[in-house]
Amino acid sequence: MTDFTWTDLDKRAVDMAKVLSADAVEKAGSGHPGSPISLAPIAYTIYQHFMTHDPNDPNWAGRDRFILSGGHASLTQYVQLFFSGYGLTLDDLKKFRTAGTRTPGHPEYGLTPGIEMTTGPLGQGLASAVGFAYGQRFERGLLDPDTPEGNSPFDHKVWVICGEGDLEEGVSSEASSLAGGQKLGNLTVIFDANHIQIEGDTKIAFDEDVLKRYEAYGWYTDEFSFIQEDGSYVEDVEGFAAVLERAEQVTDRPKLIKVDTLMAWPTPGKTNDPSAHGSALGAEAVAGLKKALGYDPEESFHIDEEALAHAREVAQRGLAAHSAWDKNFDNWRKANPDKAALYDRIHSHKLPEDFDKAIDKAISSFEVGSKVATRKTSGAVLNAIAEIMPELWGGSADLGGSNNTDIKGAASFDPEHLSTVQWPEANPYGRQLHFGVREFAMGAITNGILLGSDTRPFNGTFFQFSDYERPAVRLAALMDIPNLYVWTHDSVALGEDGPTHQPIEHLAAVRAIPQMEVVRPADGFETAEAYRYFFEKKNTHPTAMILTRQGVPMMEETRSKAAQGVRKGAYVLVDCDGQPDVIIMATGSEVQHAVVAAKTLGAEGIKARVISVPSLEWFEDQDQEYKEEILPAAVKARVSVEAGLALPWYKYLGSYGKPVSIEQFGLQGSGDENMRDLGITPEHVVEAAKASIEEVKAAR
Numbered sequence: 001m002t003d004f005t006w007t008d009l010d011k012r013a014v015d016m017a018k019v020l021s022a023d024a025v026e027k028a029g030s031g032h033p034g035s036p037i038s039l040a041p042i043a044y045t046i047y048q049h050f051m052t053h054d055p056n057d058p059n060w061a062g063r064d065r066f067i068l069s070g071g072h073a074s075l076t077q078y079v080q081l082f083f084s085g086y087g088l089t090l091d092d093l094k095k096f097r098t099a100g101t102r103t104p105g106h107p108e109y110g111l112t113p114g115i116e117m118t119t120g121p122l123g124q125g126l127a128s129a130v131g132f133a134y135g136q137r138f139e140r141g142l143l144d145p146d147t148p149e150g151n152s153p154f155d156h157k158v159w160v161i162c163g164e165g166d167l168e169e170g171v172s173s174e175a176s177s178l179a180g181g182q183k184l185g186n187l188t189v190i191f192d193a194n195h196i197q198i199e200g201d202t203k204i205a206f207d208e209d210v211l212k213r214y215e216a217y218g219w220y221t222d223e224f225s226f227i228q229e230d231g232s233y234v235e236d237v238e239g240f241a242a243v244l245e246r247a248e249q250v251t252d253r254p255k256l257i258k259v260d261t262l263m264a265w266p267t268p269g270k271t272n273d274p275s276a277h278g279s280a281l282g283a284e285a286v287a288g289l290k291k292a293l294g295y296d297p298e299e300s301f302h303i304d305e306e307a308l309a310h311a312r313e314v315a316q317r318g319l320a321a322h323s324a325w326d327k328n329f330d331n332w333r334k335a336n337p338d339k340a341a342l343y344d345r346i347h348s349h350k351l352p353e354d355f356d357k358a359i360d361k362a363i364s365s366f367e368v369g370s371k372v373a374t375r376k377t378s379g380a381v382l383n384a385i386a387e388i389m390p391e392l393w394g395g396s397a398d399l400g401g402s403n404n405t406d407i408k409g410a411a412s413f414d415p416e417h418l419s420t421v422q423w424p425e426a427n428p429y430g431r432q433l434h435f436g437v438r439e440f441a442m443g444a445i446t447n448g449i450l451l452g453s454d455t456r457p458f459n460g461t462f463f464q465f466s467d468y469e470r471p472a473v474r475l476a477a478l479m480d481i482p483n484l485y486v487w488t489h490d491s492v493a494l495g496e497d498g499p500t501h502q503p504i505e506h507l508a509a510v511r512a513i514p515q516m517e518v519v520r521p522a523d524g525f526e527t528a529e530a531y532r533y534f535f536e537k538k539n540t541h542p543t544a545m546i547l548t549r550q551g552v553p554m555m556e557e558t559r560s561k562a563a564q565g566v567r568k569g570a571y572v573l574v575d576c577d578g579q580p581d582v583i584i585m586a587t588g589s590e591v592q593h594a595v596v597a598a599k600t601l602g603a604e605g606i607k608a609r610v611i612s613v614p615s616l617e618w619f620e621d622q623d624q625e626y627k628e629e630i631l632p633a634a635v636k637a638r639v640s641v642e643a644g645l646a647l648p649w650y651k652y653l654g655s656y657g658k659p660v661s662i663e664q665f666g667l668q669g670s671g672d673e674n675m676r677d678l679g680i681t682p683e684h685v686v687e688a689a690k691a692s693i694e695e696v697k698a699a700r
Contacts, residue, residue, distance in 0.1 A: 004049055004241045012307035013083060014041045014235070015293040020082075021075040022267070022286045023300045024096040024103075031097055031105060034263035034276030035073035037289070039161065039192055041235045042259060046190070047080045047314065050244055051159055054318035055085040058113040061347070062153060062325035065116050065132050065452055069125025069162040069172075070192070071106035072278070076161065077115070078103045083311035084318075086114040090301060109451070109479040117451050118479050121471055123169025124444050126189060128472075129160045130175040131448020133184040133254070138413065139453040141429025142390060143339050144332060149251060153329040158452070160189040164202045167191065167210060171472075174441030176254075180218030182428075183415050185251040188244075194263040200274045211258055220253045222246065225260035233265055266292045346391045346454040351535060358384045359532045366524040368559055371551035374588070375488040377524030378547050379404025381531045382458070382486075386410070386431075394458035395433030396486070397442050397469075402549075403460035403488045407432050433457070439465050443472025443483070450481045456535075460486035462494075463503045463546060466510065473542065477515040482540035489549040490520065491643035492662060492678060493589060495671035502666030502674070508647040510544055517617040520546040520642075521566070522573075522591035525558040526614050529566035533618075537567075541617075550671050552589045558612070565612065569619030570630055574598050576607035582689045583631060585611045585652060586641035590660075590680060594641050597685035608689060609635075616648060636699075637692040643680050656695040658688035 017040040025031035046066070047053070053063045068077045075096065082088040088102065095101040102112045106120030116132070119125035140154040149155065166172050179187060191210065195202050211221040224243045226235050240259060247255040264276035268288035281289070287297035295302055333340040345352065362384035366377065386392050386407050393413070400406040411430030412423045419426035423434070435442040439461050446457040461469065466487050476483040492502040511518050519534070521527040527547070534543050557573045565571025570585070574595055582601070586594035591612050598608035611630060613619060619627070631638075631652065638657035640649035646659030653659060660679060667674045675681065 004238070004245070006237050006241075007310075009307050009310040010044070010048070010237070012304050013311045014044050015295075016302075016304045016307055017044060017079045017083070019290055019293060019295050020079050020093055020301060022281055022289055024075055024093050025280050026283070026286050027094060027300070028097040029280055031075070031280065032072040032278050033075070033281050034196070034270070035070065035163065035192065035194065036075035036079065037264045037267065038194060038261045039073060039076045040079070041237050042190060042192065042240065042261075043076045043080050043161065044083070044311075045237055045241055045244075046159055047084055048311065049241065050248075052156065052321050053084070054322040055081075055114070055315045056319060057322065058086055060322055060325075062156060062322065062329070064157045064159060065129075066159045067116055067125045067129045067132070068107060068119055069129070069160055069166045070122065071119030071125065073163070074103070074105060074107050077107060078112070081112070081114040083308065083314075084114075085312050085315040088112070090303065094301060117447070118475060121475060122165040123172040124472060124475055126160055126162045126166050126172045127175035127441050127444035128448035128451065129158050129187060129189070130179045130184065130441075131445035132158045132452030133179065133187040133448075134182070134413070134445060135449040135453030135455055136186055137184070137428060138393060138431070138449070139455055142455070143343055144336070145429055151328075153325055153332050156186070158187045160187070161192060162189055163192045163194065164206055165197055168206055171440040171444055174438040175445060176214065176217050176219070178435065178438065178441060178445070179254045180214075181414070181418060183218070183252050184254045187254040188247060189254070189256045191256055191258045192261055193258050194261045196263045196272065196274055196277055198274065198277055211256065214256045218253060220247060220250045220255045221258070222255075223258040223260070227260050227262065233262055268292065342390070343454075349454075352388045354388045355385070355535065356532070358388045359528055363525065363528045366528075366554055366559075368554050368556050370554050372524055372554060373549055373551050374521055374523065374527045374547040375402070375404045375549060377527045378486060378488075378531075378545060379406070380524075381528045383408050385531065385535070389456070390431075391455040392458070393431035393433060393455060394446070394460070394484075395435060396460035397435045397439045397465070398437045399461055400434075402462070403486050405458065405460040405486050433459070435459070439468035440472055443469040443476070446483055447472055447476050447479070447481065450483060451479070456482075456484070458484040458486055460488065462489040462501060463487040463506055464489065464501050466506060466544070473510070473516070474513055476542040477513045480515050480541055482534075483542040484534065485542070485544040486547065487544050488547040490546045490588060491548070492666040492674040493643065493671035494549045495669065495674060498668045499666035503644065504662055504665055505645050507546065507642065507644040511616060511648050515541045517541045517543040517615060518546060519543060519615045519618075520588035521614050522586075522588060522612050523552050523554050523558050525554065525562040526566050526612070529562045530614060533567040546588065548589045550589065553592050555592070555595070557595070566614050567618065568622055568626065569615040569617065570611050570613040572609060572630060573612040574608075574610035576602065576609055578607065579632070580609035580635055581607045582637040582639065582693055583609045583611060583635050584639045584641060584685060584689060585613050585649070587613050588642070590641040590643055593680065593682045593685055596682035597689065600682060600686050601689055606689070606693070636696045637689065639685060639688045639692055641680070641685055643675065643678075656692050656699065658692045660685050660688050
């Protein structure tokens with residue numbers, strides 16, 4: 001941005017933004033009008049004068065990314081999208097917060113052109129913006145590492161507007177700490193310090209020096225105030241722009257710019273009033289705002305056509321920027337044909353040609369009869385894929401060695417000065433991520449990486465501590481993006497760490513998230529095929545691989561059947577002649593017990609079918625014919641076997657089925673002792689099968 005100028009038409013556009021925001025909330029009867037009114041000059045300045053974007057092509061790869069972390073102030077962004085020419089219409093603003101709208105109460109990814117991610121759960125926008133910045137830097141390193149900073153077609157900036165609520169949420173602190181260490185110079189956060197939240201003045205709960213905290217994180221900080229020393233209020237946009245221009249010169253640190261504002265200014269009776277935060281202003285206050293800005297109080301959704309036309313000129317500047325980028329990109333393509341081929345593949349979300357061979361190579365190292373933890377086979381498969389998928393990168397929340405999420409031979413994604421004895425190779429383009437004990441930020445950052453780049457991240461922790469990551473997992477599911485979670489130590493079988501570390505309700509809880517897919521493989525063969533299908537499938541949702549700490553037997557049955565069965569979600573692992581007397585359904589480390597139980601029952605003349613169910617969600621994707629083939633309705637005697645709550649299984653158990661489950665917190669013993677003491681044994685499966693058969697007989 002150079003040669004900043006501010007004209008009367010710019011001021012008129014800002015005034016129009018304020019009035020449109022007030023009218024939209026008033027028409028809806030609900031919403032958050034205060035922040036969009038006071039943020040109007042800040043957002044307008046960014047969109048018109050600082051951000052590189054092309055409203056004609058919202059998905060242009062060379063664009064800057066803008067994230068409104070405080071999603072409740074969604075009109076702040078909707079109005080700028082309308083002004084800039086992203087295809088939003090005045091009618092869209094009139095339909096704010098209504099059914100079927102493109103302008104919902106909080107921005108939603110995939111619904112509105114120009115929206116980079118779903119925001120609203122406070123703190124996650126800022127935290128994911130750190131991920132956007134991670135993704136930009138890694139992709140640049142993958143495709144164009146040697147071009148000087150600022151000259152690569154893969155250079156762009158990430159802009160964020162946040163408020164007190166965002167900075168109060170712990171996830172923003174987690175991610176900001178990482179951003180400072182990473183020296184993410186492509187990230188600029190505008191902190192709207194209006195000192196108001198629902199309960200009133202923020203100092204009752206938030207009286208710290210935010211700038212000093214961010215300085216301690218390693219950020220560049222600056223501040224500006226529209227509140228003058230004499231108490232008057234002046235939207236000094238030129239002064240604000242000068243602060244941004246200074247920040248633009250800083251390229252070795254993320255930037256936090258604090259701007260003191262008065263919420264809803266200049267609305268009579270509502271300026272700096274908590275009621276303006278989350279409620280319609282009311283007809284009297286809206287009329288007063290319009291009068292203060294020279295608008296007819298009797299007219300709603302008035303458009304200042306001249307000011308709108310002036311604002312729409314940003315689209316022409318966007319076309320010019322896009323054209324210049326295209327030339328730079330074409331020059332890069334000609335100079336880097338191999339990198340260009342890689343870009344074309346990852347940008348179109350295609351797998352490398354040798355993908356299946358890489359999976360098969362990993363499988364070839366697995367030995368039937370050996371006992372290997374699925375966390376270990378997962379690590380082997382991820383590393384096999386990483387060899388031929390340079391866009392794959394990831395890490396865990398300080399548990400890389402336990403989760404087996406380390407990429408062999410990979411440099412750490414860190415500035416070189418952060419290398420350690422344990423991790424001697426660090427560079428800004430490394431592919432090994434280190435999140436520290438920050439599960440929530442890890443989930444939000446990997447969401448941002450997915451949304452802001454063409455790369456494929458994964459992240460890991462103990463399954464128990466997915467609780468700390470869950471809000472970011474839910475947001476990934478809501479946005480329907482293919483984040484990959486490697487969650488290990490999946491049951492009471494982890495043993496002596498005790499009940500604080502032993503998942504019980506977690507499988508049921510994660511399965512309850514819509515658009516979330518949960519995979520719990522029985523052994524290495526199922527693990528490998530689960531990864532194959534995850535990367536191959538077109539409608540890839542966020543997916544959790546739920547893996548064991550303890551060794552589980554590699555089975556001949558899975559070796560021969562997993563390739564076709566796992567992608568179906570459930571398949572017949574062990575069958576009997578004719579119609580079974582009982583069907584035993586099992587997942588993960590409990591599949592082995594189901595197989596042993598079936599043999600015991602068979603020796604007693606009871607015909608049992610064993611169904612391995614690596615993914616209930618993938619099974620639900622199958623047609624009714626396949627479901628009936630696997631689970632024939634005529635067989636009423638059924639057993640489910642899973643070391644967790646039985647809640648997800650009653651749908652499949654029917655009226656006479658029996659769960660072998662765990663309905664209490666874990667124990668302090670070894671893994672084997674815990675499983676035995678809590679009834680996860682072949683003997684208990686046999687008892688449950690017989691009990692189910694007897695109930696079916698009694699009902700006839």
